[in-house]
Amino acid sequence: MSADTSIASSAGSGAASGPGTSPNGGGVPRGGGAGGIAGRFANWNVAIIAVTLVVMVVASATVDNFGTSQNFGFLVLDLLPIALVALPMTLVIVTGEIDLSVASTLGLSSAVMGSLWNSNQPIETIIPVCLLLGAVLGAINGFFITVLGLPSLAVTIGTLALYRGLAFVVLGDGAVADFPAVYTDWVTGNLAGTSIPNVLLVIVALAVVFGIVLHATPVGRAVFAVGASEQAARFAGVRPGRLKFWLYVVSGAVAGLAGVLWTLRYSSARADNGAGLELAVVAAVLLGGVSIFGGKGALPGVLAGVLLLASLQNALRLSDVSNEALNVVTGVLLIVSVLAPNLANAVRGSVQRRRHRTTTNPL
Amino acid sequence: MTAAPTRARDTTPAAAAAPSGSASGRSSLDLVLRARELGIVLALAALVAVTAISNPRFLSGQSIRDILLGTAILAVLAVGQAVVVITRNIDLSVGSVLGLSAFAVGTLLQNNPGLPVVVALLIGAAIGGVCGGANGVLVRYGNVPALVVTLGTLYVVRGITYFWAGGQQINADELPQGFLDFGNATLLGIPYLVLIALLVLVVTGLVLRNYRVGRELYAMGSSPQAATLAGISVGRRTIGAFAVSGALAGLAGVLFAARFGTIDAAAGTGYELNVVAAVVVGGVAVFGGSGSVWGAALGALLLTTIGSSLAVLEINQFWQQAIVGGLILLAIGADRLVAARVAASLKRRHGREGGSHVS
Numbered sequence: 001m002s003a004d005t006s007i008a009s010s011a012g013s014g015a016a017s018g019p020g021t022s023p024n025g026g027g028v029p030r031g032g033g034a035g036g037i038a039g040r041f042a043n044w045n046v047a048i049i050a051v052t053l054v055v056m057v058v059a060s061a062t063v064d065n066f067g068t069s070q071n072f073g074f075l076v077l078d079l080l081p082i083a084l085v086a087l088p089m090t091l092v093i094v095t096g097e098i099d100l101s102v103a104s105t106l107g108l109s110s111a112v113m114g115s116l117w118n119s120n121q122p123i124e125t126i127i128p129v130c131l132l133l134g135a136v137l138g139a140i141n142g143f144f145i146t147v148l149g150l151p152s153l154a155v156t157i158g159t160l161a162l163y164r165g166l167a168f169v170v171l172g173d174g175a176v177a178d179f180p181a182v183y184t185d186w187v188t189g190n191l192a193g194t195s196i197p198n199v200l201l202v203i204v205a206l207a208v209v210f211g212i213v214l215h216a217t218p219v220g221r222a223v224f225a226v227g228a229s230e231q232a233a234r235f236a237g238v239r240p241g242r243l244k245f246w247l248y249v250v251s252g253a254v255a256g257l258a259g260v261l262w263t264l265r266y267s268s269a270r271a272d273n274g275a276g277l278e279l280a281v282v283a284a285v286l287l288g289g290v291s292i293f294g295g296k297g298a299l300p301g302v303l304a305g306v307l308l309l310a311s312l313q314n315a316l317r318l319s320d321v322s323n324e325a326l327n328v329v330t331g332v333l334l335i336v337s338v339l340a341p342n343l344a345n346a347v348r349g350s351v352q353r354r355r356h357r358t359t360t361n362p363l
Numbered sequence: 364m365t366a367a368p369t370r371a372r373d374t375t376p377a378a379a380a381a382p383s384g385s386a387s388g389r390s391s392l393d394l395v396l397r398a399r400e401l402g403i404v405l406a407l408a409a410l411v412a413v414t415a416i417s418n419p420r421f422l423s424g425q426s427i428r429d430i431l432l433g434t435a436i437l438a439v440l441a442v443g444q445a446v447v448v449i450t451r452n453i454d455l456s457v458g459s460v461l462g463l464s465a466f467a468v469g470t471l472l473q474n475n476p477g478l479p480v481v482v483a484l485l486i487g488a489a490i491g492g493v494c495g496g497a498n499g500v501l502v503r504y505g506n507v508p509a510l511v512v513t514l515g516t517l518y519v520v521r522g523i524t525y526f527w528a529g530g531q532q533i534n535a536d537e538l539p540q541g542f543l544d545f546g547n548a549t550l551l552g553i554p555y556l557v558l559i560a561l562l563v564l565v566v567t568g569l570v571l572r573n574y575r576v577g578r579e580l581y582a583m584g585s586s587p588q589a590a591t592l593a594g595i596s597v598g599r600r601t602i603g604a605f606a607v608s609g610a611l612a613g614l615a616g617v618l619f620a621a622r623f624g625t626i627d628a629a630a631g632t633g634y635e636l637n638v639v640a641a642v643v644v645g646g647v648a649v650f651g652g653s654g655s656v657w658g659a660a661l662g663a664l665l666l667t668t669i670g671s672s673l674a675v676l677e678i679n680q681f682w683q684q685a686i687v688g689g690l691i692l693l694a695i696g697a698d699r700l701v702a703a704r705v706a707a708s709l710k711r712r713h714g715r716e717g718g719s720h721v722s
Contacts, residue, residue, distance in 0.1 A: 098510075144692060144696070148696060148699060149699065150695050150696065150699055151649050151650060151695070153453070153510060153649060154643060154649040154691065154695045155692065155695065157636070157639055157640075157691060158640075158643075158688050158689075158690075158691030158692040158695065159688060159692070160636070160688065161636055161640065161684050161685070161687045161688030161691065162684075162685050162687075162688025162689055162691075162692065163688070164684055164685075164688075165681060165682065165683065165684030165685025165686070165687070165688055166685050168681035168684065168685075169679065169681050169682055169685055172679075172681065173681075271681075279514055279517075279518065282511070282514065283514075283515075286511060292507075292508050292510075292511055293508075322525070324521070324522050324525030324526060324628075325522060325525075325526065326522075327518040327519070327521055327522035327525070328518065328519050328522030328523065328526070330518050331514075331515040331516060331517065331518025331519035331522065332515070332519060334511065334514060334515035334518070335501065335505075335507075335511070335512060335515035335516070335519075338505070338507045338508075338511045338512070339501070339505045339507060342505055342506045342507055343505070346506065
């Protein structure tokens with residue numbers, strides 16, 4: 001146990017939560033520090049969900065048309081790509097890595113979809129091809145990151161440019177439309193007789209799958225373990241490289257699916273579809289309480305983060321605030337979301353340090 | 364390969380193949396670094412040769428001038444980015460800062476046509492410096508990764524510019540003639556913009572190489588913990604590095620305004636990708652602690668030349684972004700390979716000397 005602790009603490013900020021400690025796994029206080037951290041993240045999850053609810057209630061009360069069922073449909077369609085891509089992104093960031101190429105994967109998937117549709121392929125083969133393409137693009141990221149051992153930030157900035165460039169090479173700057181109405185109507189439509197959008201099913205289904213995997217399976221525990229301390233995880237029998245590789249494959253496949261749904265939603269395949277989406281996804285995930293240093297996070301918080309971001313954008317847009325103002329809001333939220341836990345930590349840390357100093361530091 | 368003077372003990376084939384010879388670890392490292400910059404130069408030469416053979420007009424005065432002007436702006440940004448990346452940080456907000464500075468200086472010149480160009484340059488750099496300083500403060504005191512902070516300020520600064528500009532555009536005929544002349548004028552055949560970029564490059568390069576503050580930035584990038592223990596004020600240097608990056612992005616904004624004469628709120632959108640690409644391709648490791656601004660500037664030259672070559676070779680312009688992405692992957696892959704080889708060669712030499720360091 002003591003060796004375990006020393007390895008974990010050499011991993012810097014991931015130190016406080018031990019390997020395999022799922023942060024939402026109950027606020028069982030195991031000694032001062034660990035209990036505090038677990039409590040803090042439970043608090044963050046609760047806080048972000050509460051803030052989201054408050055924003056939605058206030059927006060419903062003050063912004064015309066926000067609370068209507070029609071707007072609810074738009075809201076779900078708007079957050080669809082962010083929510084989908086945020087699910088695997090959460091796992092990737094919890095392992096301490098990042099995937100900035102997701103929006104470009106979405107764009108390339110959309111471009112290939114358009115190009116295949118132009119060459120008269122049946123949509124039933126195009127959609128699986130696009131998902132497979134996403135998986136392959138993710139595997140390329142995974143190969144560079146885990147097999148060659150390159151930093152994920154640099155690799156996915158590279159593939160961000162590469163995949164987007166290939167999307168333009170495939171489709172140019174034109175658009176392909178006229179996808180079958182059965183599919184486009186399903187994506188934009190509601191469940192029969194209700195005002196619940198069909199795509200909400202997709203989001204909920206995937207969210208449940210990812211939630212179970214992250215919080216209730218050995219894979220999820222391995223994800224947290226790798227993020228807390230890769231070395232310790234390896235000693236515990238986890239193979240970090242293989243785990244990360246498959247996470248990137250899943251991330252790519254989900255981005256490919258998001259590309260298909262995006263294309264069907266607007267009935268328009270374009271190479272620049274989803275450009276810049278990676279920033280919103282990273283913002284939503286960090287807003288949801290996932291630590292950029294890895295090892296900490298929970299899916300309920302992330303879903304709340306996605307909803308918060310989308311609600312704010314939707315409400316501002318309904319209030320005729322320009323898209324550019326949305327940029328400022330997104331940016332400020334992103335900064336605040338990473339700053340707030342650290343500031344709280346700094347305050348707590350300074351208290352603890354002061355207590356610590358009196359006992360250990362002879363100077 | 365020149366026959367390096369080999370030591371008597373270097374008789375194994377492996378040792379003979381490695382051109383480390385009698386070199387110390389440091390100079391073999393120097394050789395590798397120089398080889399990396401040499402690689403860019405060779406790639407550049409090959410690119411220029413192929414393009415020029417296919418279309419000799421590629422080497423016309425106008426074409427070269429365009430490439431140099433484009434490089435000047437990108438290189439100023441890349442030099443600033445290199446300073447930040449060397450400290451193991453990253454600044455993704457540079458494109459937005461360029462846009463804000465370009466629009467601010469453009470508006471200022473619109474209202475004060477008599478403003479000297481030097482003052483415009485200084486104001487642009489000051490605006491950028493404030494933005495960069497804010498990044499640095501957030502990174503330093505928030506204890507937050509630079510990636511996230513500058514991703515946030517990328518949005519925020521661009522949003523502010525849009526707020527301010529509100530869709531309006533500053534056209535060349537609204538800018539004072541003296542400022543536009545500055546964008547086109549040359550000294551001994553070299554455009555002013557290029558001279559400014561060279562000045563920035565040389566000064567930053569010398570400071571990083573020869574002065575204590577520069578070496579401290581490398582030390583921070585190599586090991587922040589060790590740098591702290593060595594008494595380097597890491598926090599202040601971090602803020603300083605971001606301020607320099609921001610100031611140079613602001614300066615680049617003024618150069619952008621002078622070169623194009625037309626400025627809207629979208630100026631410089633997406634530049635961060637090219638700047639990071641130039642720096643990474645130029646051999647500055649994203650893990651900090653190594654690389655030089657010379658390499659970054661060469662990277663900027665290479666990327667700009669690729670853009671012009673594609674046009675001349677009549678290759679679909681859409682390939683450009685894909686090539687940039689491929690180059691980033693290639694460059695960090697090569698970087699890894701070089702690092703592994705250096706490590707292996709150091710290990711080998713260490714093994715041969717069997718722990719007794721008699722040399």
